[in-house]
Amino acid sequence: MTAPDFDRIIDRRxxxxxxxxxxxxxxxxxPEDGLAMWVADMDFAPPAAVQEAVQAAVxxxxxxxxxxxxxxxxxxxxxxxxxxxxQIDTDWITTCAGLVNxxxxxxxxxxxxxxGVIVMSPVYHAFARVIRAADRDLVELPLALQDDQYRMxxxxxxxxxxxxxxxLILCSPHNPGGRVWSPEDLAEVAGFCRRHDLILVSDxxxxxxxxxxxxxxxxxxxxxxxxxxxxxxxxSATKTFNIAGAHLGNAIIADPxxxxxxxxxxxxxxxxxxxxxxxxxxxxxxxxxAAWVDALMTYLDGNRRIFDAGVNAIPGLRSMPxxxxxxxxxxxxxxGMTQADFTARVEGPARIAANHGxxxxxxxxxxxxxxxxxxxxRITEAVARLQSAFxxxx
Numbered sequence: 001m002t003a004p005d006f007d008r009i010i011d012r013r014x015x016x017x018x019x020x021x022x023x024x025x026x027x028x029x030x031p032e033d034g035l036a037m038w039v040a041d042m043d044f045a046p047p048a049a050v051q052e053a054v055q056a057a058v059x060x061x062x063x064x065x066x067x068x069x070x071x072x073x074x075x076x077x078x079x080x081x082x083x084x085x086x087q088i089d090t091d092w093i094t095t096c097a098g099l100v101n102x103x104x105x106x107x108x109x110x111x112x113x114x115x116g117v118i119v120m121s122p123v124y125h126a127f128a129r130v131i132r133a134a135d136r137d138l139v140e141l142p143l144a145l146q147d148d149q150y151r152m153x154x155x156x157x158x159x160x161x162x163x164x165x166x167x168l169i170l171c172s173p174h175n176p177g178g179r180v181w182s183p184e185d186l187a188e189v190a191g192f193c194r195r196h197d198l199i200l201v202s203d204x205x206x207x208x209x210x211x212x213x214x215x216x217x218x219x220x221x222x223x224x225x226x227x228x229x230x231x232x233x234x235x236s237a238t239k240t241f242n243i244a245g246a247h248l249g250n251a252i253i254a255d256p257x258x259x260x261x262x263x264x265x266x267x268x269x270x271x272x273x274x275x276x277x278x279x280x281x282x283x284x285x286x287x288x289x290a291a292w293v294d295a296l297m298t299y300l301d302g303n304r305r306i307f308d309a310g311v312n313a314i315p316g317l318r319s320m321p322x323x324x325x326x327x328x329x330x331x332x333x334x335x336g337m338t339q340a341d342f343t344a345r346v347e348g349p350a351r352i353a354a355n356h357g358x359x360x361x362x363x364x365x366x367x368x369x370x371x372x373x374x375x376x377x378r379i380t381e382a383v384a385r386l387q388s389a390f391x392x393x394x
Contacts, residue, residue, distance in 0.1 A: 001291050006044050006299045007375050019043075019371075023353040034351040035374075035382050040175075040327060042242040042373035046284065047292040050241060053283035057276055066275035069095070075285035076250060080235075083208065083290065086219050092252050094263055095273050099205050099249040100126045102234045103169065106251070107134045109265035110199045110258075116165035118198070120152065122360035122367070124175045139165055140362045143177070148321055150177040152185055154192070167199040168192070173206045173217055173324035176360055176369045180215045180323040183223045190224040190231075199258075201232045205249070206325045208240040208293055212301050214323035221254065228254040232262065240293060241284040242373075246277030300326050303372045303379045310383030315393045317386075326373035330354075333366035335393060343368065350385040 012020045013031045019039035020031045027038070045051070057063070073090040080086040096102040103126070111117060113135040119127050121140040131138045141157045143150040170189055173180045181189075193200045202220045210217050220231060236249035253259040283289070304322050311319045311328075316335035319328050332342040339358065346352050346368060357367030372379055387394070 001288050002048065004044070004047070004292055004295055006296070007377070008045075009375050009377070010043060010045065012043065027347050027353040029347055029351055029353040034353060035378055035385070036353050037370045037372070037374070037382065038353045038355045040239070040325075040371060041244045042326065042371075043375060043378075044242055044296070044373065046241045046243055046280070047289050049283040049286060049288045050243065050280045053279040054276060057279055063275065066278065069278055071282045072278040075282045076235075076252075079237075079285035079290075080219075080252075084217070084219055084222070086222050088252055088254075092254050092259065094251045094253065094259065094266065095278075096249050096251060096266060097271055097273055098238065098244075098247040099203055099234045099236050100130060101247075101271065102249050102251050103127060103201065103203065104130050104134065105262060105265045105269070105271070106167065106199070106201045106232055106234075107131065107136060108269070109261040111136055111166045114164070115167070116162060118161075118165050118168040119361070120171070120174075121362040122176060122357065122364035123169075123171050124203070125355075125359040125361070127169050127171075128361055137164065142362050145363070148318065150174060150179050150320075152181075152188060154188060157192070161196060165196060165198060167201060170200060170202045170220070172202055172204050172220070173210070175206060175325055176327050176329040176355075176364075176367070177320055178322040178325045178327060178329060180210060180217050182215065183218055186218060186220050186223045190220065190227040193227070193230055199230050199232065200227065201234065203234045205234065205236050205239045207235065209297065209300075209326060210324045211304065211322060212297060217324060221252075230258070231255070232258060237281045237284050241280070241289065243277070243280050243284070246274070246280055248273055248277035248281060299376075300373060303374075303376055304328070306376065306379050307370070307372050307383060311386060313394075314387055314390045317390070326371060328370040328372050330368050330370060331366055332368065335390070339365055345389040346386070348389075350382075350389040352382055352385060 019036045023029050023036050080088050116137045116139045117131045118139045144153040207217050233252045238244040308319045311317050318331040355369035357364035
């Protein structure tokens with residue numbers, strides 16, 4: 001495999017790219033001189049194998065309804081075994097239109113309007129959006145912040161449920177905190193779901209994006225095999241290989257009854273997926289793709305070190321130690337500023353678009369989330385801009 005060039009600047013402006021073309025409207029930061037560090041996709045080209053798969057489809061020139069998807073399913077099975085020591089059957093895989101769609105289908109399959117759906121906050125903002133849109137009751141269990149890491153607070157949580165909860169969504173690894181949950185954490189989650197008769201939906205979309213030297217990510221199914229009767233695991237290659245535009249994900253469900261209910265919800269909504277996305281995934285989930293991911297994580301680890309060192313040198317700012325994902329969660333509480341004040345500096349003088357912490361729910365008010373999956377020159381520039389914008393604190 002030719003070494004990927006992650007330093008190459010790819011101009012995404014004017015390509016209907018949400019991350020760059022929408023940041024003026026969302027944050028008032030111009031793409032002409034601003035830095036897009038909000039939407040969770042990468043500014044890198046995917047592996048050559050993915051490009052070649054798309055080119056082969058383009059060269060064929062006919063884009064009719066896709067049929068047999070055996071190569072796609074076998075690639076997922078191989079990847080889960082090779083990268084996560086998880087032996088799955090292809091029959092367990094149900095393909096959906098991305099993981100947010102997978103969450104929505106799970107809500108439809110296993111809950112009813114008015115039921116409680118649990119998240120551990122702060123957490124990926126799309127969960128709350130989908131839960132509320134489905135007329136379910138969002139139940140936030142606040143994560144405890146200890147020693148610069150989020151921890152599950154079981155002693156507090158046991159007394160917070162109302163009895164109408166039917167489903168818990170686990171974000172693993174955690175977004176926005178970048179935490180890899182330990183096997184002990186996952187076993188606690190499984191036990192909690194059993195005690196309270198909850199379906200467990202584990203969103204593992206960042207499972208491949210673990211920093212070198214960080215704890216290994218584990219799938220719930222490999223840690224607690226006997227939870228299969230209430231477990232739905234959501235995975236996708238889109239985050240790993242920067243092909244989010246394919247809008248493709250998978251619900252991996254071992255239990256036949258749970259799987260049938262999920263597929264019924266999918267069929268009732270007429271959800272189907274496109275041909276090109278499956279071709280991309282079949283190419284990405286390969287030895288070449290694995291080597292590319294290893295190179296990616298080495299590069300992102302370098303970005304992480306530069307970003308953390310620069311941010312943590314600013315009095316009052318603290319970047320949460322990042323074990324997984326490429327999303328840096330920065331705490332501004334030490335500045336003594338209001339959320340409006342520190343955000344204005346980031347979007348104004350620094351000209352950086354970063355996700356606002358309150359959108360991630362309870363516990364997010366003092367934070368901004370920065371996407372560091374971009375060429376290193378931009379990381380260095382972002383650090384310099386932040387240090388300049390907060391120079392009066394130094």
